[in-house]
Amino acid sequence: MSLVETASLQRRQWLALTAGLWLLPGRAAVHERRELFGGPVDLLLDERAPPRAALPVLRGLESMNRRWNAWKPGDVTTVNRAFAAGRAVQPTREVWGLIQGAAALERLSAGYFNAGIGAVVAGWGFHADRLENGAGPGRREIEAWSRARPSLSQIEHRQGWLRSRNPLLQLDFGGYAKGVALDWALDRLALSGVRGAVLNLGGNLAAMGDRGTQPWSIGVQDPSGPGLMARLTIQGREAVVTSGTYQRYREVDGVRHSHVMDPNSGRPVAGLISVTVVHPSASLADAAATALLVAGAGRWRGLAERMGVDQVLVVDPLGRRMATPALQRRLAWES
DSSP states (O other), X not given: OOSSEEEOGGGSSXXXXXXXXXXXOOSOEEEEEEEEXXXXXXXXXXXXXXXXXXXXXXXXXXXXXXXXXXXSSSHHHHHHHHHXXXXXXXXXXXXXXXXXXXXXXXXXXXXXXXXXXXXXHHHTTOSSXXXXXXXXXXXXXXXXHHHHOOOGGGEEEETTEEEESXXXXXXXXXXXXXXXXXXHHHHHHHHTTOOOEEEEETTEEEEESBSSSSBOEEEEEOTTSSSEEEEEEOOSXXXXXXXXXXXXXXXXXXXXXXXXXETTTTEEOOSOXXXXXXXXOHHHHHHHHHHHHHHOTTTHHHHHHHHTOOOEEEEOTTOOEEEOHHHHTTOEEOO
16 A cells, blocks of 8 residues: 555445444545554544655554564563563663553552553463463462562662562553554644544544544444444544453453453453543543453442543443443434
8 A cells, every 4th residue: 555545435434443433434535554553553634734744653653563562572572571580671761651651540540550460461362463262371370460469660760770579560551552652643743734633543543633624523333233332523632542342352261351451350351341531642541441441330430530531431241331421412322
């Protein structure tokens, strides 16, 4: 595919953007697709965009995809190997920034969002591009994770070097890095003169401005089946992030398990089906969506208030939809 491809969005009822989010039809836009961050990445610019404005953004995202992966050679795995061996390691500036941001969100979320549970995620078989059904971790392994309570607060930082006294602390920015990448990309596009853009990273979406004559309109997929659950018009610059248990999963001993882990129990979450968060900050929306999914039906509202996100939509295992008043006013429900 060429760098800039003009695609008519009228050819379909909507353009699938994967993992629960859809771009509803409108006038033609510049559309570029890549395979990054474990799935399709879509970048759409309005017709007023400067020529080749997408190129530096796509290159930056490709670099992040290579260096921030938790199970492929890169900046994050270098730190994880050192932590596991009890050695000090000098992180890149980007990884140190990720750690600092994720640590702040861990505190803000009361630990429901935790980027230090990479060993737990790997132990359940989710550190792979293609998930295979099979056996899960043993009871002793799960108990060891629960006793160790990995947390980014256990990282020691001295004169640019990092060390962890907990060998089970392993970095995994899967619930945060895409949000950081989205914020960076929109900032970069705005600096290059782009006024209207939508970027989707495997279901984490951020948009700014409009497509020239009308705003961007986003559809939220119904997690119980094909089709849309609701529609939402983007206002200014916003991120729309969905975290769910229905997209990325594997069967362990005949039981389906989600890739989202509970840091407290060391087990996959099972309380809610999906959580969608709308917020100007994609990194906050990303972490919050994960944290609220982990918190579950009885605690998500209080945690959302604590984290400062007031536009939330959740779906429980019975298919019941619950939205905060701030988001309820903006949603157009599908029948």
